[in-house]
Amino acid sequence: xxxxxxxxxxxxxxxxxxxxxxxxxxxxxxxxxxxxxxxxxxxxxxxxxxxxxxxxxxxxxxxxxxxxxxxxxxxxxxxxxxxxxxxxxxxxxxxxxxxxxxxxxxxxx
Amino acid sequence: xxxxxxxxxxxxxxxxxxxxxxxxxxxxxxxxxxxxxxxxxxxxxxxxxxxxxxxxxxxxxxxxxxxxxxxxxxxxxxxxxxxxxxxxxxxxxxxxxxxxxxxxxxxxxxxx
Numbered sequence: 001x002x003x004x005x006x007x008x009x010x011x012x013x014x015x016x017x018x019x020x021x022x023x024x025x026x027x028x029x030x031x032x033x034x035x036x037x038x039x040x041x042x043x044x045x046x047x048x049x050x051x052x053x054x055x056x057x058x059x060x061x062x063x064x065x066x067x068x069x070x071x072x073x074x075x076x077x078x079x080x081x082x083x084x085x086x087x088x089x090x091x092x093x094x095x096x097x098x099x100x101x102x103x104x105x106x107x108x109x
Numbered sequence: 110x111x112x113x114x115x116x117x118x119x120x121x122x123x124x125x126x127x128x129x130x131x132x133x134x135x136x137x138x139x140x141x142x143x144x145x146x147x148x149x150x151x152x153x154x155x156x157x158x159x160x161x162x163x164x165x166x167x168x169x170x171x172x173x174x175x176x177x178x179x180x181x182x183x184x185x186x187x188x189x190x191x192x193x194x195x196x197x198x199x200x201x202x203x204x205x206x207x208x209x210x211x212x213x214x215x216x217x218x219x220x221x
Contacts (some may be wrong), residue, residue: 042212097210101151
């Protein structure tokens with residue numbers, strides 16, 4: 001079946017850049033997503049990238065897509081304590097969404 | 110007001126009890142989904158519905174059932190709850206052809 005993989009934990013210091021990585025298996029996915037889940041809350045769409053793009057930038061967020069390697073990354077510049085959360089990578093597989101296990105980002109002072 | 114709401118937000122129940130989790134949306138979306146979240150496993154799809162007459166099993170439907178009472182409502186039932194159904198449950202919606210899902214705040218269920 002379809003599989004989306006992410007490392008489970010990442011720690012960075014406040015002010016540094018964070019890079020969260022994801023690999024997926026369905027090369028036909030049209031969209032790939034990053035969701036953010038803050039403690040006690042649901043998932044909130046952070047950003048997404050269409051499969052014919054290599055990069056998308058939105059303020060402090062940069063998404064890079066390497067279709068050949070089926071690798072997606074999310075870079076957060078100038079990471080702040082408010083960025084501490086779980087970040088989920090997701091893709092569309094058929095007509096449904098497949099989520100990775102989530103990467104818990106901890107921002108250290 | 111939230112676009113996707115879930116009730117209850119928290120529930121503790123005992124093994125063997127029947128439990129219903131409710132989801133309502135005001136977004137007018139046709140598609141609704143139920144997921145469960147477990148630490149280190151991400152979100153796994155339980156059931157989904159693309160319109161009122163459409164119900165489909167997801168990856169982990171055993172032990173669960175659903176009812177799509179109206180376009181805006183999609184409920185999840187555990188007929189006889191067991192402890193390994195302890196998890197965080199999320200409802201989500203999407204519009205046909207849309208590129209993203211919108212999530213409710215989640216229901217935290219503990220089965221003793």
